[in-house]
Amino acid sequence: MRSADDAARIFPYLRPGAEIVIVGGGLIGLEAAASATVRGCKVTVVEAGPRPMMRAVPAELSHEVRLFHESKDVRFVLGRQVSELEGDGRVRCVRLDDGTVLPCTAVVISVGVSPRTALAEAAGLEIDNGIAVDRFLRTSDPFIYAAGDACAFEQVSGPRMRLECWKNAEDQGTLAGRNMLGSDEAYVPLPWMWSDQFDRTMQIAGQAGGSAEDVRRRCPDGTLLIYHLDKDQMILGISGFGSIREVSRGVRMGQLLMERGIRPGRKALADPEFDLRPLAKAAVA
Numbered sequence: 001m002r003s004a005d006d007a008a009r010i011f012p013y014l015r016p017g018a019e020i021v022i023v024g025g026g027l028i029g030l031e032a033a034a035s036a037t038v039r040g041c042k043v044t045v046v047e048a049g050p051r052p053m054m055r056a057v058p059a060e061l062s063h064e065v066r067l068f069h070e071s072k073d074v075r076f077v078l079g080r081q082v083s084e085l086e087g088d089g090r091v092r093c094v095r096l097d098d099g100t101v102l103p104c105t106a107v108v109i110s111v112g113v114s115p116r117t118a119l120a121e122a123a124g125l126e127i128d129n130g131i132a133v134d135r136f137l138r139t140s141d142p143f144i145y146a147a148g149d150a151c152a153f154e155q156v157s158g159p160r161m162r163l164e165c166w167k168n169a170e171d172q173g174t175l176a177g178r179n180m181l182g183s184d185e186a187y188v189p190l191p192w193m194w195s196d197q198f199d200r201t202m203q204i205a206g207q208a209g210g211s212a213e214d215v216r217r218r219c220p221d222g223t224l225l226i227y228h229l230d231k232d233q234m235i236l237g238i239s240g241f242g243s244i245r246e247v248s249r250g251v252r253m254g255q256l257l258m259e260r261g262i263r264p265g266r267k268a269l270a271d272p273e274f275d276l277r278p279l280a281k282a283a284v285a
């Protein structure tokens, strides 16, 4: 599933009582699982990895999301791959690599997105897991720039990386435009992504992986916020899953504290009664 047309084609199959197998437990797979469940379908998600959303989401948050999906009767089959789709002109079941057969009325495949680089290849540009660009988003041809999901950019330190999220595409598009007009600005990603599943939202800002310590804050409405800290308790990233109000507020506050280099300390971060706003505001004043 990639486009609005794909979504429109899938929609008629999401009828009450339909048995839907979703192949791939990434963000798109879980959003599809939530939408199908809300429409009354019985949903099974098959994921090759040991947990859903392996690539994008820290383990603790993905566990929280999985429990929430299970509370809505979404079933997960983890650590298994699909070996065959069987049917008689229409798919009737999915066979897994351990021989398990999952009967179904439709299958949604949400795996295997890859950058569309045919045009860049035809133009002779360097390709490296996407259209290769330098820190200024310039391709191997200095008169051609690239931005968004399809481009793999040089980091200030570390290997080339490619991001697949809306904020990155917007920021890179703007920067590439400025650089094409003569500016000379390096791209420094400020990661932020969201995903809406059922009536909940998930957001991740900054760097959620590679932290020295993760501090949990459980809000009164059940929202979970996790602050990802380095060894000096500096905030590297924040992730959250729950109500749109608490997640948006908590993640925004985490971003402000991060940008301003404020270290509230693990006790304050963990306490849902502790108001972090004065700390961030005091730093501005």
Ligand SMILES: Cc1cc2nc3c(=O)[nH]c(=O)nc-3n(C[C@H](O)[C@H](O)[C@H](O)COP(=O)(O)OP(=O)(O)OC[C@H]3O[C@@H](n4cnc5c(N)ncnc54)[C@H](O)[C@@H]3O)c2cc1C
Pocket: 001, 002, 003, 028, 116, 119, 147, 148, 149, 150, 163, 164, 165, 166, 167, 169, 192, 193, 194, 195, 196
């Ligand atoms: C189902 C789904 C759900 C998503 N949900 C989220 C979300 O909740 N949050 C989030 O942050 N991100 C989400 N994303 C990712 C987000 O949509 C992308 O990161 C973003 O759209 C990337 O923008 P882009 O301009 O780089 O690429 P695209 O939006 O893919 O646009 C590229 C366009 O270029 C066209 N194109 C390709 N090759 C050529 C060519 N040779 N000539 C002309 N046109 C061409 C394509 O047809 C396409 O229209 C989701 C993606 C999908 C598929």
